[in-house]
Amino acid sequence: xxxxxxxxxxxxxxxxxxxxxxxxxxxxxxxxxxxxxxxxxxxxxxxxxxxxxxxxxxxxxxxxxxxxxxxxxxxxxxxxxxxxxxxxxxxxxxxxxxxxxxxxxxxxxxxxxxxxxxxxxxxxxxxxxxxxxxxxxxxxxxxxxxxxxxxxxxxxxxxxxxxxxxxxxxxxxxxxxxxxxxxxxxxxxxxxxxxxxxxxxxxxxxxxxxxxxxxxxxxxxxxxxxxxxxxxxxxxxxxxxxxxxxxxxxxxxxxxxxxxxxxxxxxxxxxxxxxxxxxxxxxxxxxxxxxxxxxxxxxxxxxx
Amino acid sequence: xxxxxxxxxxxxxxxxxxxxxxxxxxxxxxxxxxxxxxxxxxxxxxxxxxxxxxxxxxxxxxxxxxxxxxxxxxxxxxxxxxxxxxxxxxxxxxxxxxxxxxxxxxxxxxxxxxxxxxxxxxxxxxxxxxxxxxxxxxxxxxx
Numbered sequence: 001x002x003x004x005x006x007x008x009x010x011x012x013x014x015x016x017x018x019x020x021x022x023x024x025x026x027x028x029x030x031x032x033x034x035x036x037x038x039x040x041x042x043x044x045x046x047x048x049x050x051x052x053x054x055x056x057x058x059x060x061x062x063x064x065x066x067x068x069x070x071x072x073x074x075x076x077x078x079x080x081x082x083x084x085x086x087x088x089x090x091x092x093x094x095x096x097x098x099x100x101x102x103x104x105x106x107x108x109x110x111x112x113x114x115x116x117x118x119x120x121x122x123x124x125x126x127x128x129x130x131x132x133x134x135x136x137x138x139x140x141x142x143x144x145x146x147x148x149x150x151x152x153x154x155x156x157x158x159x160x161x162x163x164x165x166x167x168x169x170x171x172x173x174x175x176x177x178x179x180x181x182x183x184x185x186x187x188x189x190x191x192x193x194x195x196x197x198x199x200x201x202x203x204x205x206x207x208x209x210x211x212x213x214x215x216x217x218x219x220x221x222x223x224x225x226x227x228x229x230x231x232x233x234x235x236x237x238x239x240x241x242x243x244x245x246x247x248x249x250x251x252x253x254x255x256x257x258x259x260x261x262x263x264x265x266x267x268x269x270x271x272x273x274x275x276x277x278x279x280x281x282x283x284x285x286x287x288x289x290x291x292x293x294x295x296x297x298x299x300x301x302x303x304x
Numbered sequence: 305x306x307x308x309x310x311x312x313x314x315x316x317x318x319x320x321x322x323x324x325x326x327x328x329x330x331x332x333x334x335x336x337x338x339x340x341x342x343x344x345x346x347x348x349x350x351x352x353x354x355x356x357x358x359x360x361x362x363x364x365x366x367x368x369x370x371x372x373x374x375x376x377x378x379x380x381x382x383x384x385x386x387x388x389x390x391x392x393x394x395x396x397x398x399x400x401x402x403x404x405x406x407x408x409x410x411x412x413x414x415x416x417x418x419x420x421x422x423x424x425x426x427x428x429x430x431x432x433x434x435x436x437x438x439x440x441x442x443x444x445x446x447x
Contacts, residue, residue: 186355204311284409285409288314
Protein backbone atom coordinates (compact mmCIF):
# COMPACT_ATOMS: atom_id res chain seq x y z
CA UNK A 1 0.00 0.00 0.00
CA UNK A 2 1.15 3.49 -0.74
CA UNK A 3 -0.42 5.36 2.17
CA UNK A 4 1.74 6.46 5.05
CA UNK A 5 1.51 5.96 8.79
CA UNK A 6 -0.11 2.57 8.45
CA UNK A 7 0.02 0.76 11.76
CA UNK A 8 0.58 -2.94 12.21
CA UNK A 9 -3.19 -3.23 12.08
CA UNK A 10 -4.70 -5.02 9.08
CA UNK A 11 -7.71 -2.78 9.27
CA UNK A 12 -8.11 0.28 7.10
CA UNK A 13 -10.87 1.44 9.44
CA UNK A 14 -11.49 0.35 12.99
CA UNK A 15 -13.61 1.84 15.76
CA UNK A 16 -13.65 0.91 19.42
CA UNK A 17 -16.71 1.44 21.61
CA UNK A 18 -17.80 4.35 19.47
CA UNK A 19 -20.78 6.22 20.95
CA UNK A 20 -22.62 9.30 19.73
CA UNK A 21 -25.67 10.93 21.26
CA UNK A 22 -27.74 13.86 20.01
CA UNK A 23 -29.51 15.13 23.10
CA UNK A 24 -31.38 12.12 24.42
CA UNK A 25 -31.17 10.18 21.14
CA UNK A 26 -28.45 7.57 20.84
CA UNK A 27 -27.13 7.63 17.28
CA UNK A 28 -24.29 5.14 17.81
CA UNK A 29 -23.93 2.69 20.67
CA UNK A 30 -20.61 0.91 21.32
CA UNK A 31 -19.79 0.42 17.66
CA UNK A 32 -16.74 -1.72 16.92
CA UNK A 33 -16.39 -1.47 13.16
CA UNK A 34 -13.60 -3.47 11.46
CA UNK A 35 -12.94 -2.80 7.80
CA UNK A 36 -10.00 -4.90 6.56
CA UNK A 37 -7.50 -3.30 4.21
CA UNK A 38 -8.71 -3.74 0.63
CA UNK A 39 -12.25 -4.70 1.60
CA UNK A 40 -15.45 -3.51 -0.05
CA UNK A 41 -17.54 -3.19 3.09
CA UNK A 42 -21.25 -2.48 2.79
CA UNK A 43 -23.08 -0.97 5.72
CA UNK A 44 -26.76 -1.87 5.82
CA UNK A 45 -29.44 -0.30 7.98
CA UNK A 46 -32.70 1.62 7.85
CA UNK A 47 -32.81 5.41 7.91
CA UNK A 48 -31.68 6.73 11.27
CA UNK A 49 -29.69 3.57 12.11
CA UNK A 50 -26.55 5.69 12.45
CA UNK A 51 -24.79 5.10 9.12
CA UNK A 52 -24.25 8.77 8.23
CA UNK A 53 -23.21 9.58 11.80
CA UNK A 54 -20.56 6.88 11.58
CA UNK A 55 -19.19 8.40 8.35
CA UNK A 56 -19.12 11.88 9.92
CA UNK A 57 -17.19 10.60 12.95
CA UNK A 58 -14.66 8.92 10.66
CA UNK A 59 -14.23 12.21 8.79
CA UNK A 60 -13.92 14.06 12.13
CA UNK A 61 -16.87 16.25 11.16
CA UNK A 62 -18.46 15.24 14.45
CA UNK A 63 -16.88 14.24 17.76
CA UNK A 64 -17.78 10.97 19.50
CA UNK A 65 -19.16 11.01 23.07
CA UNK A 66 -17.10 7.92 23.83
CA UNK A 67 -14.77 5.57 22.04
CA UNK A 68 -12.19 6.03 19.32
CA UNK A 69 -11.91 5.61 15.57
CA UNK A 70 -8.82 4.90 13.51
CA UNK A 71 -8.20 5.18 9.79
CA UNK A 72 -4.97 3.51 8.65
CA UNK A 73 -3.87 3.56 12.28
CA UNK A 74 -4.46 7.31 12.63
CA UNK A 75 -6.78 8.56 15.34
CA UNK A 76 -9.53 10.42 13.48
CA UNK A 77 -9.96 12.93 16.31
CA UNK A 78 -6.29 13.86 16.62
CA UNK A 79 -5.19 13.54 13.00
CA UNK A 80 -8.35 14.63 11.21
CA UNK A 81 -6.68 16.46 8.33
CA UNK A 82 -4.17 13.65 7.72
CA UNK A 83 -7.05 11.19 7.64
CA UNK A 84 -9.11 13.33 5.26
CA UNK A 85 -6.15 13.58 2.85
CA UNK A 86 -6.32 9.81 2.42
CA UNK A 87 -10.07 9.58 2.04
CA UNK A 88 -12.50 10.14 -0.82
CA UNK A 89 -15.80 11.01 0.85
CA UNK A 90 -19.25 11.20 -0.65
CA UNK A 91 -21.39 12.81 2.08
CA UNK A 92 -25.09 12.23 2.50
CA UNK A 93 -25.77 15.92 1.95
CA UNK A 94 -24.42 18.62 -0.29
CA UNK A 95 -21.85 20.98 1.20
CA UNK A 96 -22.92 24.62 1.13
CA UNK A 97 -19.67 26.68 0.85
CA UNK A 98 -18.94 26.23 -2.87
CA UNK A 99 -22.40 26.86 -4.27
CA UNK A 100 -21.33 29.87 -6.37
CA UNK A 101 -18.47 28.01 -8.11
CA UNK A 102 -18.99 26.14 -11.37
CA UNK A 103 -18.36 22.37 -11.32
CA UNK A 104 -15.18 22.85 -13.37
CA UNK A 105 -13.91 25.53 -11.01
CA UNK A 106 -14.64 23.39 -7.94
CA UNK A 107 -12.75 20.46 -9.52
CA UNK A 108 -9.69 22.71 -10.13
CA UNK A 109 -10.03 23.98 -6.57
CA UNK A 110 -10.05 20.39 -5.23
CA UNK A 111 -7.13 19.40 -7.48
CA UNK A 112 -4.95 21.97 -5.72
CA UNK A 113 -5.59 20.24 -2.39
CA UNK A 114 -4.58 16.76 -3.44
CA UNK A 115 -1.01 16.11 -4.66
CA UNK A 116 -2.17 12.87 -6.29
CA UNK A 117 -5.08 14.43 -8.17
CA UNK A 118 -5.30 12.75 -11.60
CA UNK A 119 -6.50 15.37 -14.09
CA UNK A 120 -7.02 12.94 -16.97
CA UNK A 121 -8.97 10.61 -14.71
CA UNK A 122 -11.08 13.50 -13.38
CA UNK A 123 -11.95 14.44 -16.99
CA UNK A 124 -12.79 10.82 -17.79
CA UNK A 125 -15.10 10.55 -14.76
CA UNK A 126 -16.70 13.94 -15.46
CA UNK A 127 -17.62 12.81 -18.97
CA UNK A 128 -18.62 9.27 -18.02
CA UNK A 129 -20.94 10.53 -15.29
CA UNK A 130 -22.20 13.51 -17.27
CA UNK A 131 -21.30 16.29 -14.83
CA UNK A 132 -22.21 19.66 -16.41
CA UNK A 133 -18.90 21.62 -16.12
CA UNK A 134 -20.17 25.18 -16.48
CA UNK A 135 -23.15 24.84 -14.17
CA UNK A 136 -22.91 26.51 -10.78
CA UNK A 137 -22.73 24.00 -7.94
CA UNK A 138 -25.69 25.65 -6.22
CA UNK A 139 -27.82 25.13 -9.32
CA UNK A 140 -27.10 21.44 -9.76
CA UNK A 141 -29.89 18.91 -9.31
CA UNK A 142 -29.58 16.32 -6.56
CA UNK A 143 -28.37 13.69 -9.04
CA UNK A 144 -25.86 16.07 -10.68
CA UNK A 145 -24.48 16.98 -7.26
CA UNK A 146 -24.05 13.28 -6.49
CA UNK A 147 -22.13 12.76 -9.75
CA UNK A 148 -19.86 15.71 -8.98
CA UNK A 149 -19.24 14.36 -5.47
CA UNK A 150 -18.26 11.00 -6.95
CA UNK A 151 -15.69 12.68 -9.23
CA UNK A 152 -14.32 14.65 -6.26
CA UNK A 153 -14.03 11.45 -4.19
CA UNK A 154 -12.41 9.25 -6.86
CA UNK A 155 -10.14 11.58 -8.84
CA UNK A 156 -7.32 11.76 -6.26
CA UNK A 157 -7.27 7.95 -6.03
CA UNK A 158 -7.35 7.82 -2.24
CA UNK A 159 -6.59 4.54 -0.46
CA UNK A 160 -9.98 4.76 1.31
CA UNK A 161 -13.39 5.63 -0.06
CA UNK A 162 -16.18 6.52 2.36
CA UNK A 163 -19.35 6.49 0.28
CA UNK A 164 -22.55 7.47 2.06
CA UNK A 165 -25.37 6.49 -0.32
CA UNK A 166 -23.20 7.14 -3.41
CA UNK A 167 -25.99 6.34 -5.89
CA UNK A 168 -28.70 8.29 -4.06
CA UNK A 169 -30.64 10.51 -6.47
CA UNK A 170 -29.14 8.89 -9.59
CA UNK A 171 -31.35 7.28 -12.22
CA UNK A 172 -30.91 3.51 -12.77
CA UNK A 173 -28.69 3.91 -15.84
CA UNK A 174 -26.30 6.32 -14.13
CA UNK A 175 -26.36 4.22 -10.96
CA UNK A 176 -25.10 1.23 -12.88
CA UNK A 177 -22.50 3.34 -14.69
CA UNK A 178 -21.27 4.79 -11.39
CA UNK A 179 -20.89 1.30 -9.89
CA UNK A 180 -19.12 0.04 -13.03
CA UNK A 181 -16.70 2.97 -12.71
CA UNK A 182 -16.18 2.03 -9.08
CA UNK A 183 -15.40 -1.60 -10.06
CA UNK A 184 -12.85 -0.34 -12.60
CA UNK A 185 -11.45 2.04 -10.00
CA UNK A 186 -10.87 -0.90 -7.64
CA UNK A 187 -9.09 -2.80 -10.41
CA UNK A 188 -6.73 0.14 -11.04
CA UNK A 189 -5.36 0.50 -7.52
CA UNK A 190 -5.75 -1.19 -4.15
CA UNK A 191 -8.58 0.70 -2.46
CA UNK A 192 -10.65 0.06 0.63
CA UNK A 193 -14.33 1.00 0.38
CA UNK A 194 -16.82 1.57 3.15
CA UNK A 195 -20.22 2.35 1.71
CA UNK A 196 -23.83 2.56 2.75
CA UNK A 197 -26.69 2.11 0.35
CA UNK A 198 -30.41 1.56 0.18
CA UNK A 199 -29.91 -0.36 -3.04
CA UNK A 200 -28.12 -3.34 -1.52
CA UNK A 201 -28.88 -5.63 -4.47
CA UNK A 202 -26.87 -3.32 -6.74
CA UNK A 203 -23.66 -3.81 -4.77
CA UNK A 204 -24.28 -7.53 -4.19
CA UNK A 205 -21.36 -8.64 -6.33
CA UNK A 206 -19.01 -5.81 -5.31
CA UNK A 207 -19.28 -6.33 -1.56
CA UNK A 208 -17.00 -8.74 0.28
CA UNK A 209 -17.81 -7.56 3.81
CA UNK A 210 -21.13 -6.65 5.37
CA UNK A 211 -22.11 -4.78 8.53
CA UNK A 212 -25.65 -4.30 9.79
CA UNK A 213 -26.52 -1.25 11.91
CA UNK A 214 -29.71 -1.35 13.91
CA UNK A 215 -30.68 1.48 16.26
CA UNK A 216 -27.07 2.60 16.45
CA UNK A 217 -25.71 -0.85 17.27
CA UNK A 218 -23.63 -2.95 14.91
CA UNK A 219 -25.69 -6.15 15.21
CA UNK A 220 -23.78 -8.14 12.57
CA UNK A 221 -20.40 -7.85 10.90
CA UNK A 222 -18.87 -10.55 8.75
CA UNK A 223 -17.51 -11.45 5.34
CA UNK A 224 -19.91 -11.95 2.46
CA UNK A 225 -19.00 -15.63 2.41
CA UNK A 226 -19.72 -16.07 6.09
CA UNK A 227 -23.06 -14.32 5.66
CA UNK A 228 -23.86 -16.59 2.72
CA UNK A 229 -22.89 -19.67 4.75
CA UNK A 230 -24.53 -18.86 8.06
CA UNK A 231 -27.76 -17.09 7.14
CA UNK A 232 -29.97 -19.35 5.05
CA UNK A 233 -33.58 -19.88 4.24
CA UNK A 234 -35.03 -23.18 5.43
CA UNK A 235 -38.18 -24.70 4.02
CA UNK A 236 -39.67 -27.10 6.53
CA UNK A 237 -42.46 -29.59 6.80
CA UNK A 238 -43.60 -29.55 10.41
CA UNK A 239 -45.97 -31.74 12.44
CA UNK A 240 -49.23 -30.27 13.78
CA UNK A 241 -48.68 -28.01 16.73
CA UNK A 242 -44.96 -27.73 16.01
CA UNK A 243 -43.28 -24.93 17.89
CA UNK A 244 -39.77 -23.75 17.16
CA UNK A 245 -38.83 -24.19 20.80
CA UNK A 246 -35.19 -23.44 21.44
CA UNK A 247 -34.73 -22.43 17.81
CA UNK A 248 -36.70 -19.34 18.64
CA UNK A 249 -33.57 -17.50 19.63
CA UNK A 250 -32.05 -17.75 16.20
CA UNK A 251 -35.23 -17.61 14.16
CA UNK A 252 -35.38 -14.38 12.30
CA UNK A 253 -38.29 -14.57 9.93
CA UNK A 254 -41.12 -16.99 9.52
CA UNK A 255 -43.99 -17.48 7.14
CA UNK A 256 -46.21 -20.48 7.02
CA UNK A 257 -48.83 -22.17 4.87
CA UNK A 258 -50.30 -25.35 6.32
CA UNK A 259 -47.48 -27.61 7.40
CA UNK A 260 -44.93 -25.73 5.36
CA UNK A 261 -42.85 -23.24 7.20
CA UNK A 262 -40.17 -21.04 5.71
CA UNK A 263 -37.77 -19.31 8.03
CA UNK A 264 -34.43 -17.59 7.90
CA UNK A 265 -32.05 -19.02 10.47
CA UNK A 266 -28.56 -18.14 11.61
CA UNK A 267 -25.95 -20.84 12.12
CA UNK A 268 -23.98 -23.47 10.23
CA UNK A 269 -26.41 -25.36 8.00
CA UNK A 270 -25.52 -28.77 9.42
CA UNK A 271 -26.10 -27.72 13.02
CA UNK A 272 -29.29 -25.85 12.24
CA UNK A 273 -30.59 -28.86 10.31
CA UNK A 274 -29.78 -31.17 13.24
CA UNK A 275 -31.67 -28.95 15.65
CA UNK A 276 -34.62 -28.71 13.29
CA UNK A 277 -34.73 -32.47 12.82
CA UNK A 278 -34.55 -32.98 16.58
CA UNK A 279 -37.53 -30.65 16.98
CA UNK A 280 -39.61 -32.87 14.69
CA UNK A 281 -39.41 -30.73 11.55
CA UNK A 282 -38.33 -32.15 8.20
CA UNK A 283 -35.98 -29.90 6.27
CA UNK A 284 -37.22 -29.90 2.66
CA UNK A 285 -34.94 -27.31 1.20
CA UNK A 286 -32.18 -24.96 2.22
CA UNK A 287 -31.27 -22.03 0.03
CA UNK A 288 -28.77 -19.22 0.20
CA UNK A 289 -30.06 -15.69 0.35
CA UNK A 290 -29.29 -12.57 -1.62
CA UNK A 291 -27.10 -10.16 0.34
CA UNK A 292 -30.03 -7.83 0.92
CA UNK A 293 -32.32 -10.57 2.28
CA UNK A 294 -29.61 -12.01 4.51
CA UNK A 295 -28.71 -8.58 5.91
CA UNK A 296 -32.34 -7.54 6.32
CA UNK A 297 -32.95 -10.66 8.39
CA UNK A 298 -30.94 -8.96 11.14
CA UNK A 299 -33.19 -5.93 10.94
CA UNK A 300 -36.55 -7.64 11.29
CA UNK A 301 -38.14 -8.27 14.67
CA UNK A 302 -37.75 -11.80 15.95
CA UNK A 303 -40.76 -13.95 15.13
CA UNK A 304 -43.29 -13.91 17.90
CA UNK B 305 -17.35 -14.26 -25.04
CA UNK B 306 -20.25 -12.85 -23.09
CA UNK B 307 -20.27 -13.53 -19.36
CA UNK B 308 -23.55 -13.21 -17.51
CA UNK B 309 -24.01 -13.84 -13.81
CA UNK B 310 -27.09 -15.32 -12.26
CA UNK B 311 -27.92 -13.84 -8.87
CA UNK B 312 -30.12 -16.86 -8.04
CA UNK B 313 -27.18 -19.21 -8.56
CA UNK B 314 -25.98 -20.50 -5.19
CA UNK B 315 -22.37 -20.88 -6.26
CA UNK B 316 -19.71 -18.24 -5.63
CA UNK B 317 -19.44 -15.68 -8.41
CA UNK B 318 -15.87 -16.62 -9.33
CA UNK B 319 -16.99 -20.20 -10.08
CA UNK B 320 -19.76 -18.89 -12.29
CA UNK B 321 -17.15 -16.98 -14.30
CA UNK B 322 -14.89 -20.07 -14.45
CA UNK B 323 -17.78 -22.18 -15.74
CA UNK B 324 -18.74 -19.63 -18.38
CA UNK B 325 -15.22 -19.60 -19.75
CA UNK B 326 -15.29 -23.42 -19.85
CA UNK B 327 -18.64 -23.33 -21.62
CA UNK B 328 -17.34 -20.77 -24.14
CA UNK B 329 -14.43 -23.14 -24.90
CA UNK B 330 -16.78 -26.06 -25.41
CA UNK B 331 -19.12 -24.28 -27.79
CA UNK B 332 -16.26 -22.67 -29.68
CA UNK B 333 -16.97 -19.04 -28.74
CA UNK B 334 -13.48 -19.04 -27.24
CA UNK B 335 -10.60 -20.77 -29.00
CA UNK B 336 -6.90 -21.32 -28.47
CA UNK B 337 -4.90 -18.07 -28.16
CA UNK B 338 -8.05 -15.91 -28.04
CA UNK B 339 -7.69 -12.93 -25.69
CA UNK B 340 -9.94 -12.72 -22.63
CA UNK B 341 -11.28 -9.41 -21.31
CA UNK B 342 -8.99 -7.78 -18.76
CA UNK B 343 -9.86 -7.99 -15.07
CA UNK B 344 -10.72 -4.30 -15.20
CA UNK B 345 -13.00 -4.66 -18.23
CA UNK B 346 -14.87 -7.68 -16.91
CA UNK B 347 -15.22 -6.17 -13.42
CA UNK B 348 -16.70 -3.00 -14.93
CA UNK B 349 -18.95 -4.88 -17.32
CA UNK B 350 -20.39 -7.20 -14.67
CA UNK B 351 -20.11 -4.67 -11.81
CA UNK B 352 -18.29 -7.24 -9.69
CA UNK B 353 -15.36 -6.91 -7.36
CA UNK B 354 -12.16 -7.15 -9.47
CA UNK B 355 -10.87 -9.67 -6.94
CA UNK B 356 -13.64 -12.04 -8.02
CA UNK B 357 -12.50 -11.86 -11.64
CA UNK B 358 -8.86 -12.29 -10.58
CA UNK B 359 -9.81 -15.33 -8.52
CA UNK B 360 -11.60 -16.87 -11.52
CA UNK B 361 -8.63 -16.18 -13.80
CA UNK B 362 -6.17 -17.61 -11.24
CA UNK B 363 -8.26 -20.78 -11.05
CA UNK B 364 -8.31 -21.11 -14.84
CA UNK B 365 -4.61 -20.33 -15.04
CA UNK B 366 -3.87 -23.00 -12.42
CA UNK B 367 -5.71 -25.52 -14.58
CA UNK B 368 -3.71 -24.48 -17.62
CA UNK B 369 -6.80 -23.29 -19.45
CA UNK B 370 -5.59 -19.72 -19.81
CA UNK B 371 -2.24 -17.98 -19.46
CA UNK B 372 -1.15 -14.45 -18.68
CA UNK B 373 1.31 -12.75 -21.00
CA UNK B 374 2.87 -9.99 -18.94
CA UNK B 375 1.83 -6.56 -20.10
CA UNK B 376 -0.30 -7.96 -22.91
CA UNK B 377 -3.21 -9.62 -21.23
CA UNK B 378 -4.85 -12.97 -20.65
CA UNK B 379 -5.22 -15.59 -23.39
CA UNK B 380 -6.63 -19.05 -23.91
CA UNK B 381 -3.88 -21.68 -23.75
CA UNK B 382 -2.51 -22.71 -27.17
CA UNK B 383 -3.04 -26.45 -26.85
CA UNK B 384 -6.51 -26.43 -25.49
CA UNK B 385 -8.60 -29.56 -26.00
CA UNK B 386 -11.94 -28.47 -24.72
CA UNK B 387 -13.57 -31.85 -25.18
CA UNK B 388 -11.18 -33.80 -23.04
CA UNK B 389 -10.30 -31.13 -20.62
CA UNK B 390 -13.33 -28.97 -20.03
CA UNK B 391 -16.21 -31.41 -20.28
CA UNK B 392 -15.42 -33.23 -17.08
CA UNK B 393 -15.48 -30.28 -14.64
CA UNK B 394 -18.53 -28.90 -16.40
CA UNK B 395 -20.39 -32.22 -16.11
CA UNK B 396 -19.24 -32.46 -12.52
CA UNK B 397 -20.68 -29.05 -11.72
CA UNK B 398 -24.06 -29.87 -13.25
CA UNK B 399 -24.14 -33.27 -11.50
CA UNK B 400 -23.21 -31.71 -8.15
CA UNK B 401 -26.05 -29.26 -8.36
CA UNK B 402 -28.52 -32.01 -9.34
CA UNK B 403 -27.31 -34.15 -6.45
CA UNK B 404 -27.69 -31.36 -3.90
CA UNK B 405 -31.18 -30.66 -5.17
CA UNK B 406 -32.04 -34.39 -5.01
CA UNK B 407 -30.81 -34.72 -1.43
CA UNK B 408 -32.75 -31.68 -0.35
CA UNK B 409 -35.88 -33.27 -1.74
CA UNK B 410 -35.15 -36.57 -0.05
CA UNK B 411 -34.47 -38.39 -3.34
CA UNK B 412 -31.91 -41.13 -3.91
CA UNK B 413 -29.15 -41.19 -6.53
CA UNK B 414 -30.64 -44.15 -8.44
CA UNK B 415 -34.07 -42.51 -8.64
CA UNK B 416 -32.44 -39.39 -10.02
CA UNK B 417 -30.29 -41.19 -12.61
CA UNK B 418 -33.24 -43.33 -13.74
CA UNK B 419 -35.41 -40.25 -14.18
CA UNK B 420 -32.72 -38.43 -16.13
CA UNK B 421 -32.50 -41.45 -18.52
CA UNK B 422 -36.29 -41.55 -18.84
CA UNK B 423 -36.46 -37.85 -19.61
CA UNK B 424 -33.65 -38.14 -22.15
CA UNK B 425 -35.49 -41.06 -23.83
CA UNK B 426 -38.70 -38.98 -24.00
CA UNK B 427 -36.71 -36.30 -25.82
CA UNK B 428 -35.97 -38.97 -28.43
CA UNK B 429 -32.24 -38.49 -28.00
CA UNK B 430 -32.50 -34.92 -29.23
CA UNK B 431 -30.21 -32.24 -27.97
CA UNK B 432 -31.88 -30.51 -25.03
CA UNK B 433 -33.94 -27.47 -26.07
CA UNK B 434 -31.83 -25.01 -24.11
CA UNK B 435 -28.62 -26.16 -25.83
CA UNK B 436 -30.01 -25.83 -29.32
CA UNK B 437 -31.46 -22.45 -28.52
CA UNK B 438 -28.15 -21.11 -27.31
CA UNK B 439 -25.99 -22.65 -30.00
CA UNK B 440 -27.21 -21.19 -33.23
CA UNK B 441 -24.93 -21.76 -36.19
CA UNK B 442 -22.99 -24.57 -34.59
CA UNK B 443 -20.87 -26.93 -36.62
CA UNK B 444 -21.65 -30.47 -35.58
CA UNK B 445 -21.29 -30.06 -31.83
CA UNK B 446 -18.91 -31.66 -29.39
CA UNK B 447 -20.71 -34.97 -28.83
